[in-house]
Amino acid sequence: MNLFRRTFRGFSEETFRFFRDLRQHNDRGWFEENRWRYSEFVLTPLKLLVEDLGPLMRALDPQLETRPQVNRTIARIFRDTRFSKNKALLRDHLWVVFRRHHGRLSDEVSFYFELREDRFEYGMGFYSAPRDWMQEFRRRILAHPERFLKIANHPVLRETFTLSGEKYVRPPVKEFPPELKEWMFWKSFYYHTGRPNHPAACSAALVDLLREGFLILYPMYCFIQNMKPLVNVQLS
Secondary structure (H helix, E strand, O other): OOOOOOOOOOOOHHHHHHHHHHHHOOOHHHHHHOHHHHHHHHHHHHHHHHHHHHHHHHHHOOOOOOOOOEOOOEOOOEOOOOOOOOOOOEOOOEEEEEOOOOOOHHHOOEEEEEEOOOEEEEEEEOOOOOHHHHHHHHHHHHHOHHHHHHHHOOHHHHHHOEEEEEEOOOOOOOOOOHHHHHHHOEEEEEEEEEEEOOOHHHOOHHHHHHHHHHHHHHHHHHHHHOOOOOOOOOOO
16 A cells, blocks of 8 residues: 555645635635636646545545535535625635534534644544533543553644643543543643645645654544554554
8 A cells, every 4th residue: 555645735825825815705706707816826736636645544544534525525616605704705715524424513523624724733633522422522531541641641743733622511421530630621622733834835745744644643533533543653
């Protein structure tokens, strides 16, 4: 299996200019006139990025969706405004997700990359974890505290990524060891890090950066999914 093929060469200044212009002209008429810019400078490099990451992601979890297609791994640029107070028609940023597609995006744990006009972010976790899933996750933590803390407290993970999300005011678990307190309050959580687009997102080196980051997150992903690691990851 070739995990290191390269077709992605980086996003260009035209990519970021498209997002800046879109914020000023967020309507269908402007987009139709500039659809070629979206296709050439945004969608095409996103597809190439997914293609380059795909072999590694399938090795990490064969159930992950890795097809470089809109609504599969790439977000639609048109927003669903039916139930949103924000009626902007178009997204001024886009993202890539690698997930199993067994439910709604917000309910599934995903590896993700998000691109904006001035910076990008990547990580792993939930947009909004289901309540019953989090109940089971807490039970698993309490059943295997040493194994979990070895993963959660690994210096490379903690130094590379920030843990964020929504918390309960009072934990739904009454009794737990003090060293697990942080994890008993999470209602939903995700790991993330980011940096300015220049120069990191403007070359093929972005692929290596994301590969390295997703490998750092992989042991936690395996614990979240309750699966045995399929790739041996040695974190220094």
